[in-house]
Amino acid sequence: MTDSSTPHPPRHDTFRLLLELAFGTLSDTDPVVVTTNDEMTAHLKHEWRSCLAESAGELPDIANTMLGTAPVLLIPPWSRSSDTLAAAAEGPLRSAHEIAVAGIRPEGDDALLAALLPASALTSPRCREFREIVDYSWQPCLVIFAAGVFDGVHQLFDTAAVFWRPRSSEGQPLKLFRFPGREDEKAVESDFRRLLSRASGTGKFGYVLPGPPGSGESLSIELHDPATTARWSELDAWGATVPMKDLFAFPAPALHRTAHRHLLHDQRQDGSVRVVAARDLRHDGTLAGLDDSSRWAEVPPDRQLRAGDVLLRRMFPPRARGNLVVVEVASEDLPLAADDSVVTLRASGHLGGPQRLVAVLFLRSPLVRKWAVGLSVANLTASVLRDLPIPQPDTALAVTIEGLEAARSQLESWKDESEALLASVFEEESAVTARRRLLESGRQLRMRVDAAALLDDFSHRVRTRYPHPIAYRWSEVQVHLSRGADEAAYEAIVETAEVLLCYTALAVLSLSRGAGLRLGAVDGIRGRLSRGGSHGPGFGDWAAILNEAAESKAFRRVPDGDPLKDFSRVFSDPEAASARQRLAARRNAKSHLRRVDALDLPSAIDEAHADLMTLLEHASFLADLPLVHVTGIRWDTLRGTAEVDYQELMGDNALVPGQQRPYSSSGLEIGSLYLANEDGQLHLLRPFLLRRRCPICRSWETFHVDNTPDASSVTVKSLERGHTDTDPSLRQVLEHVGLVE
Incomplete structure (x- = not known):
């Protein structure tokens, strides 16, 4: 792409250094550079021995010959191959660099082959068959991704230096590294040196996989990032993941920008509808308003968009910043039609509101952006999207989401009502009527807001949203505290803590019995009740039940969403456990007639009240379990x-x-x-x-x-x-x- 006299970008020298470090680690022999003078070949400044092929077709033979004597660094042209070369290629290979790499075979078990390729050759779905052919003989051991390292190549164009060893039955670790765009190059070099010496683990700019992915799979550094794969594996916590094709249909675009340009109008006409393009989809999830570039066309109703359709920008530059642009069509946006720069998703009939909302939020997430980047796709086509796993909420989460949507809708309604009331202040013909209307309607709105604001008061939430036995006891605490710091207030606090533990422990006993789980702590209660007498279970027994449930391996296997999960770990947090232990000590002291001295009572009340608040806050899930x-x-x-x-x-x-x-x-x-x-x-x-x-x-x-x-x-x-x-x-x-x- 350049000649040797052309100055190289500043990042070129660091990229070359990374190659030198890689060869120095993977082999004790300098590589032979096999390349051509083709104008579409990247020029690497180096001091290694070179073998220059007269054409791309000679590259495999030269590389095969050189591999018997030294490692090979192949720098093929990044271009479509000639018809003659394509005819000789294996299967679907059509690019010169694909054909060159696919024609090279290992020479000995210690052979080392490296190549400078477009990153898409290693990551794009289009190049899967190329990777399958290469993977038959070779397995990658190191990949360096970089952009902006060659003159004459766009600074966002992603390049990959990939190193292969002969395929073996034992496999070997794969190290993936990205030369970042805005980092100190000394830091990049240091991190790369550490990666080369690693047998496992993750660095700042790269990581080590135990082995390469399956044959033909993408080698994307974004796709296999351990942090990203861990996030993917956690998606089941939502309830289930299903492929997008099971949730959405993919209606064809109404118009093609080029083929149907004669049908587009600059002005609205009778029977025409607005045609939205990718540029009309905004990052905030809304459609752009009308402007001079808006277009209209006559589109049959069955080809028009519907309320609830989800639109995505079809083009997705892998190196661009930001998440996917996703817009939901609202009824007030209609009538509309989409051109082929937009991908339309239409929810299946069985998809409920919460399920669709979660799918849309997921499509806007950084996780999906990394997935798209990992595929190196330029077009988000139906074939690319249909197998994307989409999390779907379980029933409990769906109910919560419906509640959040209802709350948002209600708040927006109040906001609209308030704005309309303010806007109408001077629209009434009579000032007297306007004043009376403002006072009456404004009072109602203020009362709504005041009532909602009370929920930010934790004490109010406990009094109104916790189970009755706990809420009743808490109200007693508030009444006694309002009268002053006395013995009754202290006793009410300690007794409320015991009632809270008793309620949660008995709920655990009931739920665990229904789940077929046994608690050893029940033996102590059974023995005490069976012996008779005046003393039954108390604070210590409730604490023992909750402790065992929190520590039991069987209880840890209870799925999220089951109420037993929340009850069993309610006070397992160290802060809550400490608060519970202090309150238990106070309860024991009280039962053994060790009263708090009057001088110490105010501070004892403050400390006990703070501990009770801690326990109540950790039990906040009770508000959702009536x-x-x-x-x-x-x-x-x-x-x-x-x-x-x-x-x-x-x-x-x-x-x-x-x-x-x-x-x-x-x-x-x-x-x-x-x-x-x-x-x-x-x-x-x-x-x-x-x-x-x-x-x-x-x-x-x-x-x-x-x-x-x-x-x-x-x-x-x-x-x-x-x-x-x-x-x-x-x-x-x-x-x-x-x-x-």
Whole structure:
């Protein structure tokens, strides 16, 4: 591409140094450079021996001869081959550099072949068959990617120096390195030296793979980056990954920019629709407005875009910055049609709103950009996109996403309402009417915002969104603290911590039983209850259950999204564990009549309150797992669904309205408590937690087993007020679940 007298780019010398270091590490002999004087051949400034071929067709024979004596650095022309050369080529090879490399065979087990190639030869799907041919005889051991190192070559054009060894059954590590564009070249050299000496691991600009990918696979440094592959492997945490072709269809573009240019108009005409091109897709996910370059055409309705269609810019320069440009078509954008510079994705009928939203967000992610860069694709065609794995949310995540979308829509509605109200201040004919309207409507909007702002107050969230026993106890803490730092406030804090642990531990017992998981900590509770007496399970037992669930290998295998996962690790964080231990010490001191001195009480209250806040914050997932009391059920045999009457016992108010919901099973118990998962499933909490009317205060409260005074009776205690009741009928049920022998 240049002659020897042409000055080289500044990066050229560093690139040549990297080649020298590579040959010096991989071989004890200087290479022979095999090249041509073809104008499409990159010129490398070097002092190695050269063999100059008169044509590209002679390169394989010369390289094969030289490999018997020394390593070979092949610098072929980067051009389409002649018809004569193509006719002699193997299979689909059509580029001079592909034909030259494919014609070289190993000479001895220690042969070393290197070549300077367009990076696309190693990464592009179009060159897969070339790589398969080469991989039959050779296996890569080192690849250096670089841009802007040759004069006469565009600075964004990606070059690759690839080093091959003869293929062997044992395989060998593959080292991939990128010469970055904006880094100190001394730092690049140092990192490359470290990479050459590595047997494994990752450096700043490169890494080592245990072996090369499969035959014909891309050698892209972006595609195989360990950090990127780890991100891909984590996608299953969303629920599942499916190929894009299972989620979207790929409608053909309505118009071709060149073939149909005679159909395009500069001005809107009757029956015409706007034609969007790639330049109309903006990085912020919206369509650009009309301008002087906008075009219109008459397009049949079945070829026009639809609301919800997802548009991508077809062209994707691999070295360009930024993620893929992805736009969703809104109903207000229509009517529209797309030309062939745009890829259209049309959601399948079964794809719900949350699933489509996750797919769109994923397409805009850096992970997909790296995937596109790794493929070295210039065109995001249907054939390229159809097998791209797309994460799809499980039911719990879908519900959360729907909630976020609803919240966003509601906030936008309030914003629009507020702006319309302000804009109309002086539009009323009567100033009196305008003033009254502003005051009345403005009051309602302000109340909405004030109510929403309360959710930023953590104390308010606990009082209104946590399960009733915990929220009720927390409200008591707030009432006592408002009256001053006294013994009642201190006692309320410690008791609230115990109720929080009791509720979460009993939920773990119930959920683990449903999952077929056993907890050894239950043995201590069973022994204490079976022996009878006045002392039942307490703070230490609840902590033991939660500790075992957090440390058990069986519990770690519980999938994300299962409520047992959140309950089992709720207080495993070191900060939460320390707070729990301090509160347990306070609870033990109180039970052994070791009271806090009056002078120390204010600081003790502050410290205990901070620890309780820590535990409550770590248990914030409870707000998404409602405590439900089933009050009625009607099963429809024909439809196979049930209509369930229930109360959602969340917040500090025990008087809550009844609600109804459909359910897919008739196996629910009227009068029992359930935990409602985010996917809508109800998990039975009986007999670990019970809902019953208290005989002392006559209110409905949440009870748990407290002790078994004798062989026939069972005492239960209220989480809300600590009142007790007896129920002999519970004995048999407790034996069934293993709490009593």
